[in-house]
Amino acid sequence: MTSAQTHTENGAQTDGKPVAHGADNGHLHKYGMVIDLDKCTGCGACMVACMSENNVPFRDDETDKLTSITWMRVYKLTNGKPYPDNDVCYLPRPCQHCEGHAGHSPCVSVCPATATDYSTETGIVSQIYTRCFGCRYCMAACPYHARYFNWWDPVWPDGMEKYLSPNVSPRMRGVVEKCNFCFQRYQLAKDKVYVDGESTVSEEAYQTACTQACPAGAITFGDLNNPEHLVHQLAQPDDHHHGHPRNPNAFRLLERLGTNTKVYYVSSREWVRRAGDNYLPDEQTGGGGH
Amino acid sequence: MDSALIPKGVKRCPTWQFLAWLSVFGAVLLWGVYAMLLCWFKGLNQTNMNDYYGFALWIWADLAVIALGGGAFFSGLLKYIFGKDELKNIINFAVLLGFICYSSALLILAIDIGQPLRGWFIFWHANVHSMLTEVAFCLSCYFAVLTIEYIPLILENRQLDKVPFFHNLSHNMHETMAIFAATGAFLSFFHQGSLGGVAGVLFGRPFAFREHILIWPYTFFLFTWSAAAFGPCFTLSMTWITEKVTGKKLVKDNVIDLLAKISGWMITSYIIVKIVETLYWATVTAPSKGFDVSHFYTNNGLYGWWILFAELIVGGVVPGLILIIPSLRRNSAARVTAILLGCFGVCLNRWVMVLQVMAVPVMTFDNWALYYPSWQEVATTILPVAYGIILTMISYRYLPIFPQEAELNPLEGAEEVEAEQEATAAEGAAEPATA
Numbered sequence: 001m002t003s004a005q006t007h008t009e010n011g012a013q014t015d016g017k018p019v020a021h022g023a024d025n026g027h028l029h030k031y032g033m034v035i036d037l038d039k040c041t042g043c044g045a046c047m048v049a050c051m052s053e054n055n056v057p058f059r060d061d062e063t064d065k066l067t068s069i070t071w072m073r074v075y076k077l078t079n080g081k082p083y084p085d086n087d088v089c090y091l092p093r094p095c096q097h098c099e100g101h102a103g104h105s106p107c108v109s110v111c112p113a114t115a116t117d118y119s120t121e122t123g124i125v126s127q128i129y130t131r132c133f134g135c136r137y138c139m140a141a142c143p144y145h146a147r148y149f150n151w152w153d154p155v156w157p158d159g160m161e162k163y164l165s166p167n168v169s170p171r172m173r174g175v176v177e178k179c180n181f182c183f184q185r186y187q188l189a190k191d192k193v194y195v196d197g198e199s200t201v202s203e204e205a206y207q208t209a210c211t212q213a214c215p216a217g218a219i220t221f222g223d224l225n226n227p228e229h230l231v232h233q234l235a236q237p238d239d240h241h242h243g244h245p246r247n248p249n250a251f252r253l254l255e256r257l258g259t260n261t262k263v264y265y266v267s268s269r270e271w272v273r274r275a276g277d278n279y280l281p282d283e284q285t286g287g288g289g290h
Numbered sequence: 291m292d293s294a295l296i297p298k299g300v301k302r303c304p305t306w307q308f309l310a311w312l313s314v315f316g317a318v319l320l321w322g323v324y325a326m327l328l329c330w331f332k333g334l335n336q337t338n339m340n341d342y343y344g345f346a347l348w349i350w351a352d353l354a355v356i357a358l359g360g361g362a363f364f365s366g367l368l369k370y371i372f373g374k375d376e377l378k379n380i381i382n383f384a385v386l387l388g389f390i391c392y393s394s395a396l397l398i399l400a401i402d403i404g405q406p407l408r409g410w411f412i413f414w415h416a417n418v419h420s421m422l423t424e425v426a427f428c429l430s431c432y433f434a435v436l437t438i439e440y441i442p443l444i445l446e447n448r449q450l451d452k453v454p455f456f457h458n459l460s461h462n463m464h465e466t467m468a469i470f471a472a473t474g475a476f477l478s479f480f481h482q483g484s485l486g487g488v489a490g491v492l493f494g495r496p497f498a499f500r501e502h503i504l505i506w507p508y509t510f511f512l513f514t515w516s517a518a519a520f521g522p523c524f525t526l527s528m529t530w531i532t533e534k535v536t537g538k539k540l541v542k543d544n545v546i547d548l549l550a551k552i553s554g555w556m557i558t559s560y561i562i563v564k565i566v567e568t569l570y571w572a573t574v575t576a577p578s579k580g581f582d583v584s585h586f587y588t589n590n591g592l593y594g595w596w597i598l599f600a601e602l603i604v605g606g607v608v609p610g611l612i613l614i615i616p617s618l619r620r621n622s623a624a625r626v627t628a629i630l631l632g633c634f635g636v637c638l639n640r641w642v643m644v645l646q647v648m649a650v651p652v653m654t655f656d657n658w659a660l661y662y663p664s665w666q667e668v669a670t671t672i673l674p675v676a677y678g679i680i681l682t683m684i685s686y687r688y689l690p691i692f693p694q695e696a697e698l699n700p701l702e703g704a705e706e707v708e709a710e711q712e713a714t715a716a717e718g719a720a721e722p723a724t725a
Binding site for chain 2: 011014024064066067091098100106109110111113115116131132133134135136137139141142143144145147148149150151152153172173174175176211231249253254256257258274275276277278279280281283
């Protein structure tokens with residue numbers, strides 16, 4: 001997302017015309033995701049789609065996962081038990097788009113140059129690449145390792161630059177980048193809303209690349225504030241308790257830290273739900289939530 | 291050759307010897323500059339930092355030198371505000387060390403950021419909620435204060451002092467130094483504190499996160515306190531090393547004793563609060579997030595319980611006790627051990643609050659991440675050390691850093707030496723005219 005795009009997100013005007021945005025009809029969007037871990041097969045299609053959609057750079061050797069950029073990363077979890085009780089779960093991890101308390105996400109509140117921002121209109125944590133000067137404080141603040149530093153300048157294989165998305169600015173060496181819920185798609189959807197004379201962005205008009213790419217349909221994306229959206233129905237966020245899910249099978253990663261994320265996970269398996277947060281040995285799963 | 295520049299009444303090593311050592315440390319400096327240029331022109335891929343270790347060796351070095359440089363603001367506060375006049379005999383050196391530490395910290399920050407040319411964004415697009423913003427503003431302002439405090443010292447050079455304007459400027463700056471000392475203490479309180487806040491506000495990192503008083507986490511106050519407590523240890527350590535290198539007594543024992551005593555009480559009070567705070571964090575804060583404190587000290591190859599013991603006991607309780615017990619404090623070996631342990635303790639605290647924070651896994655399916663620096667990181671971290679040694683060498687040789695040196699080391703046939711220096715100076719001054 002460029003700085004210009006962020007300005008648009010914040011309700012600025014484009015070509016002199018007012019842009020329809022999330023605050024229409026007095027409603028604020030809170031875009032979020034529900035990922036059904038019982039459906040995820042760990043195929044990695046979401047990761048590939050994300051990289052392709054967002055012009056994520058890669059290198060010849062991507063084996064060092066501590067320096068490679070994967071906005072969407074699939075973790076493999078096991079219950080640690082021997083065969084035949086062994087069980088595996090694949091957990092896709094995009095940026096969790098933390099709201100924290102009143103928009104004080106762990107990363108947004110620490111960025112010294114206001115290069116990352118929490119939008120109260122969309123609930124999306126943005127990254128302004130042209131303002132980031134690469135101090136990496138946001139990365140230190142993020143417990144999900146969802147933020148990535150461009151250790152190298154992006155170099156594309158010959159000819160591949162022609163396949164880059166024109167709607168997403170490639171990032172330069174020395175700045176931080178991360179998942180932005182394919183914000184460029186939201187901008188395009190808003191433009192279409194304006195052209196079509198509609199009042200708000202519909203659920204199907206704005207979907208992330210990973211959601212559309214998942215062959216198992218494990219990822220659901222939409223407005224958590226809108227009861228008609230599937231994400232709301234799946235997660236059943238309790239606004240009186242910082243979005244804590246009322247769905248007993250749903251959980252959020254590290255909810256006890258107070259990050260107040262907008263990515264929910266669903267699993268019928270108790271050990272998977274317990275793996276989503278830290279608990280003392282005598283604590284029940286979900287017992288420490290907000 | 292340079293005797294005209296050497297302060298009156300003191301003896302310095304021959305010029306060739308000075309230049310030889312200058313060359314040695316200059317070579318180290320150049321090595322560091324080469325590594326620095328690599329980082330600037332090729333990027334931070336020259337380091338071993340990664341997406342888990344966004345903060346690494348440099349940030350530790352940055353925090354460490356700022357803590358050690360705390361001797362400058364605290365000594366200034368004691369002398370100019372609290373009237374501890376004996377400290378005038380060590381304040382020059384404390385200011386020099388502070389200047390070195392803070393200029394080094396700024397240099398390290400300039401190397402550390404991914405887009406150095408955008409460094410000014412921190413001022414232009416300042417986020418008032420960020421502790422790092424506060425660090426940047428206060429650090430820059432305090433460096434300006436240190437520069438103002440260092441300038442009169444430069445102007446006291448024997449030749450510069452002959453220029454009436456410089457002489458009067460230096461004199462007048464000395465007269466107003468209390469204002470700068472107070473300003474420096476004020477700024478230091480905030481930037482030392484906000485450096486502590488950098489870690490303490492990370493509510494996504496339960497190893498670093500601490501409870502708050504208003505907007506300030508406890509680490510805010512602990513960092514300020516520890517800098518004031520351990521900074522003088524660094525001043526005393528460097529004084530001791532300079533005395534060993536020069537083979538001279540440079541500061542009288544009563545001055546050393548006073549600063550050591552104050553440092554001892556500051557360390558002792560700090561470490562009591564630190565231990566209480568650590569216990570609260572271990573038994574209340576971390577468990578409230580689902581973490582047993584053992585999570586932070588087990589299941590990895592480096593960060594065991596030993597590090598807690600080393601920081602709190604070896605680097606805190608022990609030096610504190612030695613320095614507050616008069617008989618131990620006045621024992622040279624015990625005192626030197628204590629001040630060196632103090633420097634170790636505060637550096638280890640900064641290490642823990644930077645490197646260990648990055649190492650601890652937070653998600654249950656994550657792993658400990660350990661890291662070792664690349665040679666470029668090591669070289670650029672040694673760079674400020676070489677720079678500091680060089681600036682200390684030059685300052686010691688040409689400026690009256692230690693006011694008691696002449697008294698403590700009377701020259702045999704001082705008048706003859708002085709006359710010889712004057713004659714050499716006159717000869718030196720005449721040379722350009724004949725060339």
